[in-house]
Amino acid sequence: MVGTGGIADGRHLPALDAAPDVAVVAAVDIDVERARECAAKWRIPQSYTDVQTMLDNESPDLVVVCTPPALHRDQSIAALRAGAWVLCEKPPCRSLAEYDEITAAEGEAGPYAAFVFQHRFGSGAEHAKALISQGTLGTPYVALCQTTWFRDDAYYAVPWRGRWDTEGGGPAMGHGIHQVDLLLDLMDDWVEVRAMAGRLARDVETEDVSTALVRFSSGAMGSVVNSVLSPQQASKIRVDLTEATVELSHVYGYTNADWTYTPAKHVTAERVAEWGEPATDETGSHAGQLASLLADMRAGRRPRCSGADGRSSLEFTSAMYKAAVTGRPVFAGEIVAGDPFYTDPSGGRTDWSFPSAPAEQP
Structure with a gap:
């Protein structure tokens, strides 16, 4: 469990605790005391403040990422490269470019990174x-x-x-x-x-x-x-x-x-x-999506809410932001490498503003 805040404690850890044949082996948080408190509450044997150290020591099958969005890319890629599957909280990451970096780190037959869109699973x-x-x-x-x-x-x-x-x-x-x-x-x-x-x-x-x-x-x-x-x-x-x-x-x-x-x-x-x-x-719960993911892990197949399936809502949201900034329609597949909205949903603007109607209409 990477990140031990409210969503981890309130949703993910109860689901993991109730799942059969699953043992949580480590809790990771930059706040050492919070990591230790989480480990004690959920009877987790180890706590860490560094993701890579945890991966090196524990070799987990699954890493659940519950940190702020800016950390999702690097932590998901580190887990995938260590051979672990990933379940990452929404939003998957900050941009389509980051998403594509995550999926590029997957293996052809896994491990895969899935993203938390639990409402699909009710x-x-x-x-x-x-x-x-x-x-x-x-x-x-x-x-x-x-x-x-x-x-x-x-x-x-x-x-x-x-x-x-x-x-x-x-x-x-x-x-x-x-x-x-x-x-x-x-x-x-x-x-x-x-x-x-x-x-x-x-x-x-x-x-x-x-x-x-x-x-x-x-x-x-x-x-x-x-x-x-x-x-x-x-x-x-x-x-x-x-x-x-x-x-x-x-x-x-x-x-x-x-x-x-x-x-x-x-x-x-x-x-x-x-x-x-x-x-x-x-x-439509975290427990339902976790159960589906665990079944996919055991079968060695790509899970729902991963790959192209997990990318669709992020692409839509990025397109919505681009449409709001530019004031024109945006089409599916339009935001690709070279488009400023591919790497940054704000379009790379430090002073983000929105088009507004003129004070007087003709």
């Missing part, structure tokens, strides 16, 4: 994905994706938050990427994005609100809203198809009850019954 999401991808609910037309959360000034007092060089972006990168990843997993490939972003209330370098319009390869269109200024917090996805509207409404995690299917008027009750229900009621 039974409700898997059921919805199956119905949509199999065409049972018809053709998708409209998609809505909303992450409207609230983070106050005290939240951004943590030095690495709200900065391009340490966090890689604002709520689109650090918060809304969860719901965006789930939306992209439910839909077909995105092909075009247009966006706006603003810094309205928080004393940060990045945005605190963003909106985007997206077109998918099927022709379906969607909108994405990310905010950390919303007193009433919500995480929502809605997909309107020929046969039904599929909706998910929650905040930080869902059960089957948070998914709603509204059939179109022409759909009979018999056809609705054929849609079925999930066989289990699994939340």
Whole structure:
């Protein structure tokens, strides 16, 4: 376990502790006392302040990375080169260039680096994905994706938050990427994005609100809203198809009850019954993604949320930032080596600003 803060203690370590045939052998943190306290609480035999020393001494099968985003690339690459698989918290890293460096360090048959997009792994999401991808609910037309959360000034007092060089972006990168990843997993490939972003209330370098319009390869269109200024917090996805509207409404995690299917008027009750229900009621949790990853490790196959599959939401977010800065549409596959947004989602601007309408319209 690399990084022993709140997400490690509250999500990853409980999942690892409950997983069969798994032993956590070391905790790593630059704060020596915090590493020791974590090790004592979770009955971990060793604690370290340096990742490479831990890798040399322990030779772990899996390294779970729960550090700030600026550290993800180097720590993930070090683990891969040591022969360990990686499960890295979101966002995967700060840029597409860093992501491609991580995947370049993978072996042809592993080890692989997977990234934490746990909302894909709930039974409700898997059921919805199956119905949509199999065409049972018809053709998708409209998609809505909303992450409207609230983070106050005290939240951004943590030095690495709200900065391009340490966090890689604002709520689109650090918060809304969860719901965006789930939306992209439910839909077909995105092909075009247009966006706006603003810094309205928080004393940060990045945005605190963003909106985007997206077109998918099927022709379906969607909108994405990310905010950390919303007193009433919500995480929502809605997909309107020929046969039904599929909706998910929650905040930080869902059960089957948070998914709603509204059939179109022409759909009979018999056809609705054929849609079925999930066989289990699994939340979209870290434990669910860990179980899937462990199964993939044992089978020696590439896990979900790795490689091209893990890159899609990062590419979308980078494209959204580029669209917001340039004021023009950005297309899938456009951001490649040589593009300033490939190495830095801010486009390399030290004074990041957003296009604004002129004071007087003609």
